Amino acid sequence: MAARRALKAVLVDLNGTLHIEDAAVPGAQEALKRLRGASVIVRFVTNTTKESKQDLLDRLKKLEFDISEDEIFTSLTAARNLVEQKQVRPMLLVDDRALPDFKGIQTSDPNAVVIGLAPEHFHYQILNQAFRLLLDGAPLIAIHKARYYKRKDGLALGPGPFVTALEYATDTKATVVGKPEKTFFLEALRGTGCEPEEAVMIGDDCRDDVGGAQNVGMLGILVKTGKYRAADEEKINPPPYLTCESFPHAVDHILQHLL
Amino acid sequence: MAAWGERLAGVRGVLLDISGVLYDGGEDGGTPIPGSVEAVARLKLSKLKVRFCTNDSQKSRRDLVGLLQRQGFDISEGEVTSPAPATSLILKERGLRPHLLIHDGVRSEFDQIDTSNPNCVVIADAGEGFSYQNMNEAFRVLMDLEKPVLISLGKGRYYKETSGLMLDVGAYMKALEYACGIEAEVVGKPSPEYFQLALKEMGVEAHEAIMIGDDIVGDIGGAQRCGMRALQVRTGKFRPSDEQHPEVKADGYVDNLAEAVNLLLQHAIK
Numbered sequence: 195m196a197a198r199r200a201l202k203a204v205l206v207d208l209n210g211t212l213h214i215e216d217a218a219v220p221g222a223q224e225a226l227k228r229l230r231g232a233s234v235i236v237r238f239v240t241n242t243t244k245e246s247k248q249d250l251l252d253r254l255k256k257l258e259f260d261i262s263e264d265e266i267f268t269s270l271t272a273a274r275n276l277v278e279q280k281q282v283r284p285m286l287l288v289d290d291r292a293l294p295d296f297k298g299i300q301t302s303d304p305n306a307v308v309i310g311l312a313p314e315h316f317h318y319q320i321l322n323q324a325f326r327l328l329l330d331g332a333p334l335i336a337i338h339k340a341r342y343y344k345r346k347d348g349l350a351l352g353p354g355p356f357v358t359a360l361e362y363a364t365d366t367k368a369t370v371v372g373k374p375e376k377t378f379f380l381e382a383l384r385g386t387g388c389e390p391e392e393a394v395m396i397g398d399d400c401r402d403d404v405g406g407a408q409n410v411g412m413l414g415i416l417v418k419t420g421k422y423r424a425a426d427e428e429k430i431n432p433p434p435y436l437t438c439e440s441f442p443h444a445v446d447h448i449l450q451h452l453l
Numbered sequence: 454m455a456a457w458g459e460r461l462a463g464v465r466g467v468l469l470d471i472s473g474v475l476y477d478g479g480e481d482g483g484t485p486i487p488g489s490v491e492a493v494a495r496l497k498l499s500k501l502k503v504r505f506c507t508n509d510s511q512k513s514r515r516d517l518v519g520l521l522q523r524q525g526f527d528i529s530e531g532e533v534t535s536p537a538p539a540t541s542l543i544l545k546e547r548g549l550r551p552h553l554l555i556h557d558g559v560r561s562e563f564d565q566i567d568t569s570n571p572n573c574v575v576i577a578d579a580g581e582g583f584s585y586q587n588m589n590e591a592f593r594v595l596m597d598l599e600k601p602v603l604i605s606l607g608k609g610r611y612y613k614e615t616s617g618l619m620l621d622v623g624a625y626m627k628a629l630e631y632a633c634g635i636e637a638e639v640v641g642k643p644s645p646e647y648f649q650l651a652l653k654e655m656g657v658e659a660h661e662a663i664m665i666g667d668d669i670v671g672d673i674g675g676a677q678r679c680g681m682r683a684l685q686v687r688t689g690k691f692r693p694s695d696e697q698h699p700e701v702k703a704d705g706y707v708d709n710l711a712e713a714v715n716l717l718l719q720h721a722i723k
């Protein structure tokens with residue numbers, strides 16, 4: 195801990211941490227206000243691949259969170275950046291609602307596969323098409339590799355298992371752009387003027403939020419909401435800097451101990 | 454490479470893969486690979502013992518054999534080692550009650566198995582059955598178990614149908630393994646227990662047996678690890694890069710089953 199510097203930035207996960215689908219985590223709006231009262235930069239980082247930035251903002255506004263568009267960094271943004279950099283035409287296995295974030299990208303006669311959370315595309319025929327493109331040498335870009343996520347009706351498979359299926363079948367490795375990749379966390383801090391050692395990440399996914407952030411040198415706080423299941427904090431080594439009940443508790447800890 | 458005579462010396466039994474060696478599957482039932490019907494017939498007329506060893510988990514053994522017979526193959530149910538009946542035995546032995554993520558075509562193999570209140574998941578090549586919803590159901594069953602048991606009928610990456618290459622059960626098995634952080638038990642090639650079962654059923658020791666298949670890892674690598682020899686055919690899912698595979702080197706590469714049988718009849722039996 196001696197090498198740590200004063201806290202300057204707080205990264206906050208959205209679904210499972212601030213809200214669970216269309217319901218805010220109790221007390222989260224108030225907690226965010228308290229956090230904003232302190233002199234820290236707040237960024238919202240999410241692997242939510244179903245929705246465009248605009249959708250995310252609309253939902254957050256409806257839930258009365260005080261958040262602006264330029265504070266949000268998503269894995270879709272990161273994927274689009276990579277597609278443009280590689281100059282490829284992707285087959286987009288993403289939810290229709292995410293398509294606005296790829297506006298202007300050429301997708302006919304595809305020579306790449308971009309895979310996000312798209313349950314309606316994750317079936318035999320479509321996966322076979324993607325598989326054949328990959329065998330022909332198309333790169334596989336995964337927006338993230340989350341194992342599962344929490345829905346109102348229970349746990350549901352994330353994109354990770356399907357990315358893994360395609361990797362195994364074609365003996366290739368996907369380029370992952372979302373959490374827990376190091377580049378994701380570094381990109382999210384870009385423009386804030388903060389180093390990872392000056393940042394803390396709050397999330398409900400032990401590996402992807404907390405483990406990923408701690409791997410680049412941030413502190414990680416695991417909240418027991420959303421997809422959290424008992425003993426999740428034992429899944430990573432070193433363990434989370436802190437595990438607490440929910441986002442408001444995490445904010446209290448930051449205000450009392452890290453500032 | 455050594456001469457064929459040396460490579461095939463002492464072979465007494467032949468294990469034949471089915472899909473990609475005998476025929477290419479497809480929606481219309483598929484088509485025999487040219488020369489394979491005659492090759493099987495010639496092999497069975499010889500002194501060599503013959504057994505069929507498949508990872509096909511989409512069809513019941515009876516349906517598979519019926520399909521091959523209609524294409525002209527000399528084959529009967531008792532000559533086929535296939536993963537569904539082998540799994541059915543394992544489930545009974547261990548008192549497991551499976552949630553089945555399988556194709557309707559193979560369901561009859563599990564008629565005698567109790568599937569209420571499942572305590573494991575069995576995954577086979579479900580084809581169109583690999584929907585998100587079905588995968589999710591299997592995932593939830595596994596996540597609700599204290600000790601999740603996943604049994605996979607083979608772990609092939611892909612296979613060839615007349616319409617092109619198709620993802621095989623292995624890809625979906627990996628998906629569930631990754632989602633749940635577990636490792637599946639594989640019933641099928643390349644699992645050593647499965648090859649040993651086939652050898653036992655054929656009544657030939659590993660060092661006197663040769664596998665003929667189109668899958669460099671599942672057929673060739675798997676058989677060799679059990680002490681068998683193995684030939685890869687350049688039909689089915691064969692890709693030219695297989696001949697430079699970084700880990701597996703077949704005891705020989707042949708254009709098709711017909712060529713393999715020619716060589717065996719010429720060199721194996723003296």
